[in-house]
Structure formats: structure tokens, C-alpha cells
Amino acid sequence: VGGLENVVTPPYDIISEEQQKQYYEKHPNNVIRLEYGAEYETDSESDNRYTRAAAFLRTWIDDGILKFEDKECLYLYEQQFSFLGQELTYRGFVTLTQLEEFSKGIILPHEETLSKAKTDRFNLMEATHANFSQIYCLYMDESGDIRSMMEQITKKPADISFTAENDILQNVWIIRDDDMIASIQKKFADKQLFIADGHHRYETALNFRNKMREENPGWKEDDLFNYVMMMLVDMDDPGLVVFPTHRLVNHVKIDEVMAISLLKDDFDIDKIIVDTKPSMLSEAIAKDLVALKEKKGFAVYFGGEYYYRLSLHDASVMDQYLPEKSSAYRNLDVTILHTLVLDKIYGINTEDLKNQKNLTYTRDPLEAIEAVQNGTQQCAFLLNATKVREIKDVSLAGEKMPQKSTYFYPKLITGIVMNKF
Incomplete structure (x- = not known):
């Protein structure tokens, strides 16, 4: 595909119709065809943006354009960017995270959602059985242990590095070492997660999980539909920027x-x-x-x-x-x-x-x-802008802010890491 910058996009919900066309033209394997496909007047129940996404996904896997890792991995994802004259960096782990009902208080929302967006995302998940983008979550790292692990990992050159739109440098380290993965998992075992961006996709994943459990009475805890792909970021990361x-x-x-x-x-x-x-x-x-x-x-x-x-x-x-x-x-x-x-x-x-x-x-x-x-x-x-700590306080109170209360910048890039289940 040439450089990865040719085949990735920002999140679907900030892409205009004009930008959608541009991503289609940018490269035949651009992830726009999976995450936010075009709609046509001739669309039908058997041929629509969701069925086409599923077909593209199958073809790209069969043709080797998309490849599975040989073993289970974690990813450390970093963005470097300029903001108000400052050079900033923020990092997070890309993981599969077990889906939990909000009532359990383990994963907490902070914003109301729109039903139309959830229907769209559900249709896509049902057709493709995949996550093409991460749900952006925050956690608290009071001890600094997770931050130290990140520093250790980033001493090596990134496995993936490219510059995306707005001159934002994208770096990814692939974590294959079993001991390191186990250490990271242990540190997150008792963490609360606060959804920063991706409420619609999280609720969609919950709904899809529930549907799959109904259809598969013998389901097991490690079935992949019980998990969703997330990006986990330290709430106190100095590179976190929230726009109003x-x-x-x-x-x-x-x-x-x-x-x-x-x-x-x-x-x-x-x-x-x-x-x-x-x-x-x-x-x-x-x-x-x-x-x-x-x-x-x-x-x-x-x-x-x-x-x-x-x-x-x-x-x-x-x-x-x-x-x-x-x-x-x-x-x-x-x-x-x-x-x-x-x-x-x-x-x-x-x-x-x-x-x-x-x-x-x-x-x-x-x-x-x-x-x-x-x-x-x-x-x-x-x-x-709403402060990050305000997001935490409202979430801990079991409440949701009005829609569109926060806008995290820069947005996570869609298409670097995907989850097929």
C-alpha cells in the first residue's frame, strides 16, 4: 500500500462527505471503505455500505493486504504534535478490554449518546465482526508504574512510524514479550476506565455482545465478542488536550x-x-x-x-x-x-x-x-474546554455530561491496528 499514511483516516464521526470522497480517491485500500463506506441511491438490503465493508475486509485479508499477528500482542501507540507553539506527546496501550456493563462501575461513560449513531455502528459490527478503531479510555496511574513501563518500551525504535494529517507523527511499538504483556495486564487488573471518546462504539459493542450471547448459549468468557479494542491513556498524561x-x-x-x-x-x-x-x-x-x-x-x-x-x-x-x-x-x-x-x-x-x-x-x-x-x-x-478531572468527577458520580461536551485532540487514527473476531 506504500506508506501507511495513504490508507488511514481520522475517526469516522469527524469525516465530512467531501473528505470521505478524498479518502476513497487516496488509495484503493484506504480504511474508509471499512469504517465509513459510501452510500448510494441503489443501496439495498443485500448491497450497502455494511455488506461492502464486509466484502472489502474478506478480500483484503485473503489478498494479504491485512495480516494477522502470529501471536497475541499489545501495542503502545504514541502521537507527537504541535499545539499552541508547544511540542506535545501522548501515549497509550492498544488492547482488547473485556466489556462491562456501566452499572458495575469498572468502565464509566461521561457523555450521553445518540441512537442513530449506535444503529449505524451496530450494523457495521454485525456485518464485519471487527473493530477498525479504538475506544479512547482514560485511567489513573497514581504510582507511575505504567508510565515507567512505557518509558522502557519507547527506548527502542518504533516498529511503525509515519506522519499523518496535520503533521502528526504516529509511532507504534508492538509488544510481543509474554512477560511484559503479563506485567501490563497485572497493572490494569484493578483499574477503572473512563471513556473519553467512543461512547457510541462502546455501547454498540455491549449490545452486540449481548446479542451474540443470546445466539450462542454455550458462550465462553474468552469469546472475542466479549471484548472490544481500546486505547488506554493516563489521565495525567501532559500531552492530553481537550477542545471545547x-x-x-x-x-x-x-x-x-x-x-x-x-x-x-x-x-x-x-x-x-x-x-x-x-x-x-x-x-x-x-x-x-x-x-x-x-x-x-x-x-x-x-x-x-x-x-x-x-x-x-x-x-x-x-x-x-x-x-x-x-x-x-x-x-x-x-x-x-x-x-x-x-x-x-x-x-x-x-x-x-x-x-x-x-x-x-x-x-x-x-x-x-x-x-x-x-x-x-x-x-x-x-x-x-471541559477539564479532564471534571470528566473523572462526573463519571465517578455515575452521571453523564450533555452530548458533545468534550473533544479530545488529536484524534486516534483509524486503520493502524484492527480487531477481527
Whole structure:
């Protein structure tokens, strides 16, 4: 296939239709055909993106394009990237991890999911019996023992090394030594895992496991459908970067004047005049958001040369609205936005959020501002990123954040390691 950069992609859920076409054209063996195949008007029950993915997978295995390891391995996966002028690295182990119900408290979610995405992923798993991408999970390494193991492994040159999009260096070490594998397994034996990215795929894997168990009454613990491929990353890895996901509101009856009037009940509001240039607005808002980190607040843009900075009068107001929730959940910026603004003022409730009614998302502040300026969106709410420790605290409280509360960067590359079962 030439270089691996020709045949890998980012995760399916951030690939646009145009990018999908580009990956198809990039190489005939690009993993896009497996993970996120094209749909056609002529698709039928017997010929569709899922059946085609299964056919490509069989052919590529038969032709030796995809090869199985000779023995069971673990993988250490590392990404090196630039962020805000800094050179950062983060690492994790790619493993098969036993699926557990959330109620057991071993593997914990932090975000709500959408049923449409789960149906799509289930259909793909049912057709292919494979994981093409890893579920991204965090763990706590208080002793630093796992970090030390990683340092030991990475002293040797990587087995796989290539540069993917955005000049992000991808390194993979294949761990074949049985003693090292056993040591790593032992260190993770009693770890809680927090799902950072891949909630839909995890719930899909659980549903598929349950279906397979029903169909196979004599199932055994080591049947591969009881496991799912994961990337396990230290929660305190200095290379972890979380972006905010901004909210764009559309097709609502509340205009700017009315919204600002209603927002005054709960927020201190400052009107900041900047410029109509999206880049200047974005830069000014970004600086303001840094200052808002210790308070509870965000920015809102309705168009023009100005935006509003909103900071919560009194955090205890959230106790009245969500008395049944933990303080970790109540104090999230995204919870405050959803409760006191989207629901209370715009009437966008939990059901609307699930159906993505009146609301869209972007992690790009420039895109948010431009969407308001060109009239496709009425207003944009721009937020600070959720902190990794906030994710842990909400998960431990047994709660889930609103959808699209986090965006981990860089995303794991799809297609380097796959799991066929």
C-alpha cells in the first residue's frame, strides 16, 4: 500500500462527505471503505455500505493486504504534535478490554449518546465482526508504574512510524514479550476506565455482545465478542488536550434583545466591541474565555462587531435547578449553558438535544462566528474546554455530561491496528 499514511483516516464521526470522497480517491485500500463506506441511491438490503465493508475486509485479508499477528500482542501507540507553539506527546496501550456493563462501575461513560449513531455502528459490527478503531479510555496511574513501563518500551525504535494529517507523527511499538504483556495486564487488573471518546462504539459493542450471547448459549468468557479494542491513556498524561465544543442555535423565536434581557436574571453581561472580522472576534473571545475559567461563564455572538461575555451571578442557582445532580455535574460550564440558557430561555430540552433540533456543534470558533454572520445560525455560544478531572468527577458520580461536551485532540487514527473476531 506504500506508506501507511495513504490508507488511514481520522475517526469516522469527524469525516465530512467531501473528505470521505478524498479518502476513497487516496488509495484503493484506504480504511474508509471499512469504517465509513459510501452510500448510494441503489443501496439495498443485500448491497450497502455494511455488506461492502464486509466484502472489502474478506478480500483484503485473503489478498494479504491485512495480516494477522502470529501471536497475541499489545501495542503502545504514541502521537507527537504541535499545539499552541508547544511540542506535545501522548501515549497509550492498544488492547482488547473485556466489556462491562456501566452499572458495575469498572468502565464509566461521561457523555450521553445518540441512537442513530449506535444503529449505524451496530450494523457495521454485525456485518464485519471487527473493530477498525479504538475506544479512547482514560485511567489513573497514581504510582507511575505504567508510565515507567512505557518509558522502557519507547527506548527502542518504533516498529511503525509515519506522519499523518496535520503533521502528526504516529509511532507504534508492538509488544510481543509474554512477560511484559503479563506485567501490563497485572497493572490494569484493578483499574477503572473512563471513556473519553467512543461512547457510541462502546455501547454498540455491549449490545452486540449481548446479542451474540443470546445466539450462542454455550458462550465462553474468552469469546472475542466479549471484548472490544481500546486505547488506554493516563489521565495525567501532559500531552492530553481537550477542545471545547461550541453550540450554535438556529430556528428559534427568541431574538438578541429578548435573549439578553432574559439572560440578565442569572448572568452578569458585558458587551465587548471588537470588529466584524471573524479572526479578530475569535481571538478576543478566546482571551476572554481564559479569564472566565475561574468563574462560570461563556461568550455569545449574535452577529455584528461585538459579542457578550456572560458570567454566572451565583453558582448556587444550579442547586435549585438540578438538586438531584452532583456538584461536579452542576458546575460544568456546559451544564450551566444547557440548563440556564438553552432550556430555560430557548426551550431546547433534553429530547431536542438528542434529536439535534435547533442546535448544531463545532469545535472551530471561526466556523461558529462565520455561521452567524452568513445567516445559517442565529447565535453562537462559545465555551471553555471541559477539564479532564471534571470528566473523572462526573463519571465517578455515575452521571453523564450533555452530548458533545468534550473533544479530545488529536484524534486516534483509524486503520493502524484492527480487531477481527
